[in-house]
Amino acid sequence: MIVIIDYGMGNLHSVYNALTTIGATCKISSNPEDIKAADGVILPGVGAFEDSMKNLSERNLITPIKEAVAMKKPFLGICLGMQVLFENGEEGNGSKGLGILKGNVVKMVDPSVKIPQIGWNRLEIQRETNLWNKDYLPFVYYVHSYYVSDYDVEDLVAYSDYGSMKVPGYFQKENVYAMQYHPEKSGEDGLAMLKNFKEICDDYTTSD
Amino acid sequence: MYTKRIIPCLDVSEGKVVKGINFVGLKEVGNPVELAKQYYEQGADEIVFLDIGATHENRETMVDVVKEVAKTIFIPFTVGGGIRSVQDMQVMLRSGADKISLNSAVIREPQLIADGAQMFGSQCIVVAIDAKQREDKSGWNVYINGGRIDTGLDLLDWAKQCLELGAGEILLTSMDADGTKAGFDIEMLQAVNAIADVPVIASGGCGSLQDFAEVFEKDAADAALAASLFHYGELSVGQVKEYLKEKEIPVRL
Numbered sequence: 053m054i055v056i057i058d059y060g061m062g063n064l065h066s067v068y069n070a071l072t073t074i075g076a077t078c079k080i081s082s083n084p085e086d087i088k089a090a091d092g093v094i095l096p097g098v099g100a101f102e103d104s105m106k107n108l109s110e111r112n113l114i115t116p117i118k119e120a121v122a123m124k125k126p127f128l129g130i131c132l133g134m135q136v137l138f139e140n141g142e143e144g145n146g147s148k149g150l151g152i153l154k155g156n157v158v159k160m161v162d163p164s165v166k167i168p169q170i171g172w173n174r175l176e177i178q179r180e181t182n183l184w185n186k187d188y189l190p191f192v193y194y195v196h197s198y199y200v201s202d203y204d205v206e207d208l209v210a211y212s213d214y215g216s217m218k219v220p221g222y223f224q225k226e227n228v229y230a231m232q233y234h235p236e237k238s239g240e241d242g243l244a245m246l247k248n249f250k251e252i253c254d255d256y257t258t259s260d
Numbered sequence: 261m262y263t264k265r266i267i268p269c270l271d272v273s274e275g276k277v278v279k280g281i282n283f284v285g286l287k288e289v290g291n292p293v294e295l296a297k298q299y300y301e302q303g304a305d306e307i308v309f310l311d312i313g314a315t316h317e318n319r320e321t322m323v324d325v326v327k328e329v330a331k332t333i334f335i336p337f338t339v340g341g342g343i344r345s346v347q348d349m350q351v352m353l354r355s356g357a358d359k360i361s362l363n364s365a366v367i368r369e370p371q372l373i374a375d376g377a378q379m380f381g382s383q384c385i386v387v388a389i390d391a392k393q394r395e396d397k398s399g400w401n402v403y404i405n406g407g408r409i410d411t412g413l414d415l416l417d418w419a420k421q422c423l424e425l426g427a428g429e430i431l432l433t434s435m436d437a438d439g440t441k442a443g444f445d446i447e448m449l450q451a452v453n454a455i456a457d458v459p460v461i462a463s464g465g466c467g468s469l470q471d472f473a474e475v476f477e478k479d480a481a482d483a484a485l486a487a488s489l490f491h492y493g494e495l496s497v498g499q500v501k502e503y504l505k506e507k508e509i510p511v512r513l
Binding site: 170236 | 261262263265300303305330331334335336353354356358380381382383384428429456457458459482483512
Protein backbone atom coordinates (compact mmCIF):
# COMPACT_ATOMS: atom_id res chain seq x y z
CA MET A 53 0.00 0.00 0.00
CA ILE A 54 1.35 3.40 -1.04
CA VAL A 55 0.04 6.29 1.05
CA ILE A 56 -0.46 9.68 -0.60
CA ILE A 57 -0.28 12.24 2.18
CA ASP A 58 -3.25 14.60 2.34
CA TYR A 59 -2.24 17.86 3.99
CA GLY A 60 -4.61 20.21 2.21
CA MET A 61 -2.23 21.15 -0.61
CA GLY A 62 -3.02 20.60 -4.26
CA ASN A 63 -4.59 17.94 -6.36
CA LEU A 64 -4.04 14.55 -4.76
CA HIS A 65 -6.43 12.82 -7.09
CA SER A 66 -4.20 13.16 -10.13
CA VAL A 67 -1.45 11.30 -8.26
CA TYR A 68 -4.03 8.74 -7.12
CA ASN A 69 -5.36 8.27 -10.68
CA ALA A 70 -1.87 7.79 -12.09
CA LEU A 71 -0.92 5.23 -9.42
CA THR A 72 -4.15 3.29 -9.90
CA THR A 73 -3.52 3.19 -13.65
CA ILE A 74 -0.08 1.60 -13.21
CA GLY A 75 -1.60 -1.03 -10.89
CA ALA A 76 -0.55 0.31 -7.49
CA THR A 77 -2.73 -0.05 -4.41
CA CYS A 78 -2.88 3.34 -2.78
CA LYS A 79 -4.72 5.43 -0.28
CA ILE A 80 -5.07 9.17 0.31
CA SER A 81 -4.62 9.80 4.03
CA SER A 82 -3.53 12.23 6.71
CA ASN A 83 -3.46 9.58 9.41
CA PRO A 84 0.04 8.99 10.91
CA GLU A 85 -0.88 5.31 11.48
CA ASP A 86 -1.42 4.83 7.74
CA ILE A 87 1.99 6.36 7.03
CA LYS A 88 3.53 4.01 9.57
CA ALA A 89 1.91 0.98 7.94
CA ALA A 90 2.67 2.04 4.34
CA ASP A 91 5.14 0.31 2.00
CA GLY A 92 5.80 3.61 0.31
CA VAL A 93 4.87 7.23 0.85
CA ILE A 94 4.18 10.08 -1.58
CA LEU A 95 4.14 13.72 -0.54
CA PRO A 96 2.49 15.66 -3.40
CA GLY A 97 1.61 19.33 -3.38
CA VAL A 98 0.85 22.52 -5.22
CA GLY A 99 0.78 25.90 -3.47
CA ALA A 100 3.03 27.91 -1.17
CA PHE A 101 6.01 26.60 0.87
CA GLU A 102 5.05 28.35 4.11
CA ASP A 103 1.43 27.14 4.03
CA SER A 104 2.47 23.59 3.40
CA MET A 105 4.89 23.51 6.36
CA LYS A 106 2.16 25.02 8.52
CA ASN A 107 -0.34 22.41 7.33
CA LEU A 108 2.09 19.52 7.90
CA SER A 109 2.76 20.77 11.40
CA GLU A 110 -0.91 21.36 12.29
CA ARG A 111 -1.80 17.84 11.17
CA ASN A 112 1.07 16.34 13.21
CA LEU A 113 2.63 14.89 10.07
CA ILE A 114 6.23 16.06 10.45
CA THR A 115 7.30 13.30 12.84
CA PRO A 116 5.59 10.46 10.90
CA ILE A 117 7.28 11.70 7.69
CA LYS A 118 10.71 11.82 9.31
CA GLU A 119 10.15 8.36 10.81
CA ALA A 120 9.13 6.89 7.45
CA VAL A 121 12.31 8.30 5.90
CA ALA A 122 14.43 6.98 8.80
CA MET A 123 12.88 3.53 8.40
CA LYS A 124 14.18 3.54 4.79
CA LYS A 125 10.66 3.45 3.40
CA PRO A 126 10.56 4.51 -0.28
CA PHE A 127 9.52 8.17 -0.07
CA LEU A 128 8.63 10.34 -3.06
CA GLY A 129 8.15 14.12 -2.89
CA ILE A 130 6.52 15.81 -5.88
CA CYS A 131 6.72 19.54 -6.77
CA LEU A 132 5.97 21.46 -3.55
CA GLY A 133 6.10 18.12 -1.71
CA MET A 134 9.65 17.85 -3.03
CA GLN A 135 10.63 21.40 -2.08
CA VAL A 136 9.65 21.03 1.58
CA LEU A 137 12.08 18.10 1.92
CA PHE A 138 14.93 20.66 1.80
CA GLU A 139 16.24 22.88 4.60
CA ASN A 140 14.75 26.33 3.93
CA GLY A 141 12.24 28.02 1.66
CA GLU A 142 12.49 31.74 0.90
CA GLU A 143 8.92 32.02 -0.44
CA GLY A 144 6.74 34.47 1.51
CA ASN A 145 8.38 35.39 4.81
CA GLY A 146 10.73 32.45 4.58
CA SER A 147 10.35 29.24 6.56
CA LYS A 148 12.18 26.11 7.60
CA GLY A 149 11.65 22.96 5.58
CA LEU A 150 11.83 19.36 6.75
CA GLY A 151 15.61 19.32 6.28
CA ILE A 152 15.66 15.74 4.95
CA LEU A 153 17.77 16.81 1.96
CA LYS A 154 20.47 19.47 1.91
CA GLY A 155 19.58 22.68 0.05
CA ASN A 156 17.45 25.81 -0.04
CA VAL A 157 14.44 26.65 -2.15
CA VAL A 158 14.83 30.05 -3.83
CA LYS A 159 13.04 32.18 -6.43
CA MET A 160 14.05 31.58 -10.03
CA VAL A 161 15.56 34.64 -11.67
CA ASP A 162 16.37 34.94 -15.37
CA PRO A 163 15.04 37.84 -17.44
CA SER A 164 15.48 35.85 -20.67
CA VAL A 165 12.68 33.40 -19.81
CA LYS A 166 9.18 33.52 -18.36
CA ILE A 167 8.74 32.64 -14.71
CA PRO A 168 6.95 30.45 -13.62
CA GLN A 169 8.34 27.76 -15.85
CA ILE A 170 5.15 26.18 -17.18
CA GLY A 171 5.47 23.34 -19.64
CA TRP A 172 7.49 20.41 -20.86
CA ASN A 173 11.24 20.22 -20.53
CA ARG A 174 13.70 17.41 -21.15
CA LEU A 175 15.64 15.84 -18.31
CA GLU A 176 19.42 15.82 -18.69
CA ILE A 177 20.80 12.91 -16.73
CA GLN A 178 23.68 13.36 -14.30
CA ARG A 179 23.92 9.83 -13.01
CA GLU A 180 22.30 6.39 -12.85
CA THR A 181 18.86 6.02 -11.33
CA ASN A 182 16.67 3.04 -10.62
CA LEU A 183 13.62 4.91 -11.94
CA TRP A 184 14.57 4.84 -15.64
CA ASN A 185 17.28 3.84 -18.06
CA LYS A 186 20.15 6.33 -18.07
CA ASP A 187 20.35 6.37 -21.89
CA TYR A 188 16.81 7.68 -22.18
CA LEU A 189 16.03 11.37 -21.70
CA PRO A 190 12.41 11.70 -20.57
CA PHE A 191 10.26 14.78 -21.12
CA VAL A 192 8.52 15.99 -17.97
CA TYR A 193 5.96 18.64 -17.07
CA TYR A 194 7.05 21.48 -14.78
CA VAL A 195 5.03 24.24 -13.07
CA HIS A 196 7.09 26.27 -10.62
CA SER A 197 8.60 29.66 -9.74
CA TYR A 198 11.07 28.43 -7.10
CA TYR A 199 13.88 25.91 -7.40
CA VAL A 200 16.45 24.20 -5.21
CA SER A 201 19.90 25.74 -4.79
CA ASP A 202 22.94 24.90 -2.59
CA TYR A 203 22.10 21.21 -2.81
CA ASP A 204 24.50 18.34 -2.42
CA VAL A 205 25.62 17.57 -6.01
CA GLU A 206 25.74 13.90 -5.18
CA ASP A 207 21.98 13.89 -4.59
CA LEU A 208 21.12 15.31 -8.02
CA VAL A 209 20.17 12.72 -10.64
CA ALA A 210 18.73 14.90 -13.42
CA TYR A 211 18.16 18.56 -14.30
CA SER A 212 16.57 20.60 -17.08
CA ASP A 213 17.93 23.68 -18.82
CA TYR A 214 15.68 26.71 -18.61
CA GLY A 215 17.15 29.95 -19.93
CA SER A 216 20.57 30.16 -18.31
CA MET A 217 19.37 28.17 -15.29
CA LYS A 218 20.12 24.56 -14.53
CA VAL A 219 16.85 23.57 -12.87
CA PRO A 220 17.23 20.55 -10.57
CA GLY A 221 14.51 18.15 -11.70
CA TYR A 222 15.11 14.99 -9.77
CA PHE A 223 17.10 14.16 -6.64
CA GLN A 224 17.63 10.81 -5.04
CA LYS A 225 19.31 10.02 -1.75
CA GLU A 226 18.97 6.47 -0.52
CA ASN A 227 15.22 5.86 -0.10
CA VAL A 228 14.24 9.49 -0.74
CA TYR A 229 13.09 10.43 -4.27
CA ALA A 230 12.33 14.06 -5.01
CA MET A 231 10.86 15.45 -8.24
CA GLN A 232 10.37 19.11 -9.05
CA TYR A 233 8.23 18.17 -12.07
CA HIS A 234 4.90 16.32 -12.00
CA PRO A 235 5.40 12.65 -12.96
CA GLU A 236 1.63 12.13 -12.73
CA LYS A 237 1.19 14.71 -15.52
CA SER A 238 4.22 13.73 -17.59
CA GLY A 239 2.49 11.27 -19.91
CA GLU A 240 3.91 7.78 -20.45
CA ASP A 241 7.41 8.83 -19.31
CA GLY A 242 6.01 9.95 -15.95
CA LEU A 243 3.86 6.83 -15.55
CA ALA A 244 6.94 4.67 -16.19
CA MET A 245 8.79 6.46 -13.35
CA LEU A 246 5.85 5.92 -10.98
CA LYS A 247 5.68 2.27 -12.00
CA ASN A 248 9.34 1.81 -11.09
CA PHE A 249 8.75 3.61 -7.81
CA LYS A 250 5.85 1.23 -7.11
CA GLU A 251 8.15 -1.74 -7.74
CA ILE A 252 10.67 -0.31 -5.29
CA CYS A 253 7.83 -0.11 -2.74
CA ASP A 254 6.87 -3.72 -3.51
CA ASP A 255 10.48 -4.78 -2.85
CA TYR A 256 10.44 -2.90 0.45
CA THR A 257 7.38 -4.94 1.50
CA THR A 258 9.00 -8.22 0.54
CA SER A 259 12.21 -7.41 2.41
CA ASP A 260 10.17 -6.59 5.52
CA MET B 261 15.26 21.60 -23.73
CA TYR B 262 12.18 23.64 -22.89
CA THR B 263 9.55 22.96 -25.54
CA LYS B 264 6.68 24.70 -27.30
CA ARG B 265 3.32 23.15 -26.51
CA ILE B 266 0.62 21.91 -28.90
CA ILE B 267 -2.84 22.02 -27.33
CA PRO B 268 -5.98 20.58 -28.89
CA CYS B 269 -9.13 22.34 -27.70
CA LEU B 270 -12.49 20.66 -27.28
CA ASP B 271 -15.68 22.71 -27.12
CA VAL B 272 -18.10 20.66 -25.06
CA SER B 273 -21.87 20.99 -24.78
CA GLU B 274 -24.23 18.51 -23.10
CA GLY B 275 -21.34 16.06 -22.76
CA LYS B 276 -20.44 16.14 -26.47
CA VAL B 277 -17.70 17.87 -28.42
CA VAL B 278 -18.92 20.54 -30.83
CA LYS B 279 -17.12 23.12 -32.95
CA GLY B 280 -18.32 26.36 -34.45
CA ILE B 281 -16.98 28.51 -37.26
CA ASN B 282 -16.48 32.18 -36.34
CA PHE B 283 -18.16 31.50 -33.01
CA VAL B 284 -21.44 30.32 -34.56
CA GLY B 285 -22.80 27.29 -36.42
CA LEU B 286 -22.17 24.42 -34.04
CA LYS B 287 -21.58 20.95 -35.34
CA GLU B 288 -21.33 17.84 -33.20
CA VAL B 289 -18.07 15.92 -33.60
CA GLY B 290 -17.65 13.39 -30.83
CA ASN B 291 -17.15 12.07 -27.34
CA PRO B 292 -14.83 14.27 -25.23
CA VAL B 293 -13.23 11.43 -23.27
CA GLU B 294 -12.46 9.40 -26.41
CA LEU B 295 -11.13 12.44 -28.27
CA ALA B 296 -8.98 13.45 -25.31
CA LYS B 297 -7.51 9.94 -25.20
CA GLN B 298 -6.73 10.04 -28.92
CA TYR B 299 -4.95 13.37 -28.55
CA TYR B 300 -3.05 12.11 -25.52
CA GLU B 301 -1.86 9.13 -27.53
CA GLN B 302 -0.88 11.39 -30.44
CA GLY B 303 1.40 13.35 -28.10
CA ALA B 304 -0.69 16.40 -27.18
CA ASP B 305 1.11 18.42 -24.50
CA GLU B 306 -2.06 19.56 -22.84
CA ILE B 307 -5.80 19.66 -23.56
CA VAL B 308 -8.33 22.45 -23.10
CA PHE B 309 -12.04 21.75 -22.56
CA LEU B 310 -14.41 24.66 -23.01
CA ASP B 311 -17.88 24.09 -21.65
CA ILE B 312 -20.14 26.03 -23.98
CA GLY B 313 -23.48 24.73 -22.70
CA ALA B 314 -25.35 27.10 -20.43
CA THR B 315 -27.74 24.97 -18.39
CA HIS B 316 -27.33 23.63 -14.87
CA GLU B 317 -27.75 20.01 -16.09
CA ASN B 318 -25.01 20.67 -18.58
CA ARG B 319 -22.66 21.72 -15.78
CA GLU B 320 -23.27 18.44 -13.94
CA THR B 321 -22.49 16.54 -17.14
CA MET B 322 -19.26 18.52 -17.52
CA VAL B 323 -18.14 17.52 -14.02
CA ASP B 324 -18.62 13.86 -15.00
CA VAL B 325 -16.60 14.42 -18.18
CA VAL B 326 -13.78 16.02 -16.18
CA LYS B 327 -13.70 13.11 -13.70
CA GLU B 328 -13.55 10.58 -16.51
CA VAL B 329 -10.86 12.51 -18.42
CA ALA B 330 -8.71 12.71 -15.27
CA LYS B 331 -8.62 8.91 -15.11
CA THR B 332 -7.80 8.55 -18.80
CA ILE B 333 -5.06 11.03 -19.67
CA PHE B 334 -1.86 11.87 -17.79
CA ILE B 335 -1.05 15.31 -19.10
CA PRO B 336 -2.36 18.62 -17.76
CA PHE B 337 -5.81 19.74 -18.79
CA THR B 338 -7.72 22.97 -18.47
CA VAL B 339 -11.45 23.46 -18.06
CA GLY B 340 -13.21 26.70 -18.92
CA GLY B 341 -16.56 28.13 -19.91
CA GLY B 342 -19.15 29.43 -17.51
CA ILE B 343 -16.83 29.54 -14.47
CA ARG B 344 -18.16 32.40 -12.33
CA SER B 345 -16.88 31.88 -8.81
CA VAL B 346 -14.11 30.41 -6.67
CA GLN B 347 -16.60 27.61 -5.84
CA ASP B 348 -17.01 26.81 -9.56
CA MET B 349 -13.21 26.62 -9.85
CA GLN B 350 -12.96 24.35 -6.85
CA VAL B 351 -15.55 21.92 -8.23
CA MET B 352 -13.57 21.53 -11.48
CA LEU B 353 -10.17 21.29 -9.77
CA ARG B 354 -11.50 18.73 -7.27
CA SER B 355 -12.90 16.71 -10.16
CA GLY B 356 -9.42 16.49 -11.65
CA ALA B 357 -8.82 19.58 -13.80
CA ASP B 358 -5.33 21.05 -13.47
CA LYS B 359 -6.17 24.58 -14.56
CA ILE B 360 -9.19 26.79 -14.90
CA SER B 361 -9.80 29.11 -17.80
CA LEU B 362 -11.69 32.31 -16.97
CA ASN B 363 -13.26 34.56 -19.59
CA SER B 364 -16.46 36.63 -19.47
CA ALA B 365 -16.88 36.43 -15.69
CA VAL B 366 -13.57 38.17 -14.96
CA ILE B 367 -14.45 41.12 -17.19
CA ARG B 368 -17.38 41.77 -14.86
CA GLU B 369 -15.43 40.82 -11.75
CA PRO B 370 -11.62 41.06 -12.25
CA GLN B 371 -11.05 40.28 -8.56
CA LEU B 372 -11.93 36.67 -9.38
CA ILE B 373 -8.49 36.29 -10.99
CA ALA B 374 -6.78 37.39 -7.76
CA ASP B 375 -9.08 35.25 -5.59
CA GLY B 376 -8.45 32.15 -7.71
CA ALA B 377 -4.69 32.75 -7.81
CA GLN B 378 -4.62 33.27 -4.06
CA MET B 379 -6.58 30.12 -3.33
CA PHE B 380 -5.20 27.69 -5.92
CA GLY B 381 -1.98 29.34 -7.13
CA SER B 382 -1.41 31.39 -10.29
CA GLN B 383 -0.44 28.24 -12.20
CA CYS B 384 -4.11 27.17 -12.03
CA ILE B 385 -5.49 30.38 -13.47
CA VAL B 386 -5.61 30.81 -17.24
CA VAL B 387 -7.30 33.98 -18.43
CA ALA B 388 -8.92 33.50 -21.84
CA ILE B 389 -9.28 36.64 -23.91
CA ASP B 390 -11.25 36.95 -27.17
CA ALA B 391 -10.19 40.03 -29.11
CA LYS B 392 -10.96 41.70 -32.40
CA GLN B 393 -9.21 44.48 -34.27
CA ARG B 394 -10.84 47.93 -34.02
CA GLU B 395 -12.17 49.34 -37.27
CA ASP B 396 -9.59 52.12 -37.29
CA LYS B 397 -6.89 49.45 -36.80
CA SER B 398 -5.51 51.30 -33.77
CA GLY B 399 -5.51 48.13 -31.70
CA TRP B 400 -7.86 45.41 -30.47
CA ASN B 401 -10.94 45.32 -28.27
CA VAL B 402 -11.88 42.58 -25.85
CA TYR B 403 -15.17 40.73 -26.49
CA ILE B 404 -17.21 38.53 -24.17
CA ASN B 405 -20.15 36.13 -24.28
CA GLY B 406 -18.68 34.02 -27.04
CA GLY B 407 -17.75 37.07 -29.08
CA ARG B 408 -21.17 38.70 -28.99
CA ILE B 409 -20.44 41.69 -26.78
CA ASP B 410 -17.74 44.34 -27.32
CA THR B 411 -16.56 45.37 -23.85
CA GLY B 412 -14.81 48.46 -25.22
CA LEU B 413 -11.72 47.41 -23.27
CA ASP B 414 -8.37 47.67 -25.01
CA LEU B 415 -6.66 44.27 -25.31
CA LEU B 416 -3.25 45.37 -24.01
CA ASP B 417 -4.72 47.28 -21.07
CA TRP B 418 -6.82 44.28 -20.10
CA ALA B 419 -3.93 41.82 -20.52
CA LYS B 420 -1.76 43.97 -18.23
CA GLN B 421 -4.51 44.05 -15.63
CA CYS B 422 -4.90 40.25 -15.78
CA LEU B 423 -1.16 39.82 -15.24
CA GLU B 424 -1.16 42.18 -12.28
CA LEU B 425 -4.05 40.27 -10.72
CA GLY B 426 -2.11 37.02 -10.94
CA ALA B 427 -3.06 35.25 -14.18
CA GLY B 428 -0.72 32.29 -14.71
CA GLU B 429 -1.24 32.04 -18.46
CA ILE B 430 -3.08 33.94 -21.18
CA LEU B 431 -5.11 32.09 -23.79
CA LEU B 432 -5.57 34.61 -26.58
CA THR B 433 -8.11 34.05 -29.33
CA SER B 434 -8.30 36.27 -32.37
CA MET B 435 -11.92 36.63 -33.46
CA ASP B 436 -10.76 37.95 -36.81
CA ALA B 437 -8.73 34.80 -37.46
CA ASP B 438 -10.93 32.21 -35.70
CA GLY B 439 -12.39 29.68 -38.11
CA THR B 440 -10.67 31.16 -41.19
CA LYS B 441 -7.73 28.71 -41.25
CA ALA B 442 -5.69 31.58 -42.69
CA GLY B 443 -3.09 31.48 -39.90
CA PHE B 444 -2.72 32.83 -36.38
CA ASP B 445 -3.08 36.57 -35.80
CA ILE B 446 0.66 37.11 -35.42
CA GLU B 447 0.57 40.87 -34.92
CA MET B 448 -1.93 40.68 -32.07
CA LEU B 449 -0.18 37.75 -30.40
CA GLN B 450 3.22 39.45 -30.61
CA ALA B 451 1.80 42.57 -28.99
CA VAL B 452 0.56 40.59 -25.98
CA ASN B 453 3.51 38.18 -25.80
CA ALA B 454 5.88 41.15 -25.60
CA ILE B 455 4.27 42.43 -22.40
CA ALA B 456 3.44 39.07 -20.80
CA ASP B 457 5.78 37.58 -18.20
CA VAL B 458 3.69 34.38 -18.21
CA PRO B 459 3.06 31.96 -21.10
CA VAL B 460 0.78 33.04 -23.96
CA ILE B 461 -1.29 30.41 -25.77
CA ALA B 462 -2.15 31.32 -29.37
CA SER B 463 -5.65 30.49 -30.56
CA GLY B 464 -7.74 31.08 -33.66
CA GLY B 465 -6.98 30.74 -37.35
CA CYS B 466 -4.53 27.88 -37.52
CA GLY B 467 -5.01 26.02 -40.81
CA SER B 468 -1.70 24.40 -41.71
CA LEU B 469 1.62 23.06 -40.47
CA GLN B 470 3.29 26.31 -41.56
CA ASP B 471 0.93 28.29 -39.32
CA PHE B 472 2.16 26.41 -36.26
CA ALA B 473 5.78 27.03 -37.19
CA GLU B 474 5.18 30.71 -37.90
CA VAL B 475 3.65 31.50 -34.50
CA PHE B 476 6.73 30.09 -32.75
CA GLU B 477 9.35 31.40 -35.19
CA LYS B 478 7.97 34.90 -34.82
CA ASP B 479 8.04 34.67 -31.03
CA ALA B 480 4.32 35.27 -30.84
CA ALA B 481 3.42 32.54 -28.32
CA ASP B 482 4.65 29.75 -26.04
CA ALA B 483 1.93 27.31 -27.02
CA ALA B 484 -0.50 26.89 -29.91
CA LEU B 485 -4.09 25.78 -29.62
CA ALA B 486 -6.25 24.36 -32.40
CA ALA B 487 -9.60 22.63 -32.58
CA SER B 488 -11.19 21.75 -35.91
CA LEU B 489 -7.91 20.88 -37.64
CA PHE B 490 -7.47 18.05 -35.17
CA HIS B 491 -11.15 17.08 -34.80
CA TYR B 492 -11.66 16.52 -38.48
CA GLY B 493 -8.42 14.60 -38.76
CA GLU B 494 -6.83 17.08 -41.18
CA LEU B 495 -3.68 16.95 -39.09
CA SER B 496 -2.64 14.82 -36.15
CA VAL B 497 -0.79 16.27 -33.17
CA GLY B 498 2.09 13.95 -34.05
CA GLN B 499 2.35 15.35 -37.59
CA VAL B 500 2.47 18.90 -36.27
CA LYS B 501 5.26 18.05 -33.83
CA GLU B 502 7.30 16.15 -36.43
CA TYR B 503 7.04 19.17 -38.71
CA LEU B 504 8.10 21.60 -35.96
CA LYS B 505 11.05 19.38 -35.11
CA GLU B 506 12.20 19.51 -38.75
CA LYS B 507 11.98 23.30 -38.49
CA GLU B 508 14.20 23.07 -35.38
CA ILE B 509 11.50 24.30 -33.06
CA PRO B 510 11.83 22.43 -29.73
CA VAL B 511 8.95 20.05 -29.12
CA ARG B 512 8.35 17.00 -26.96
CA LEU B 513 8.55 13.92 -29.20
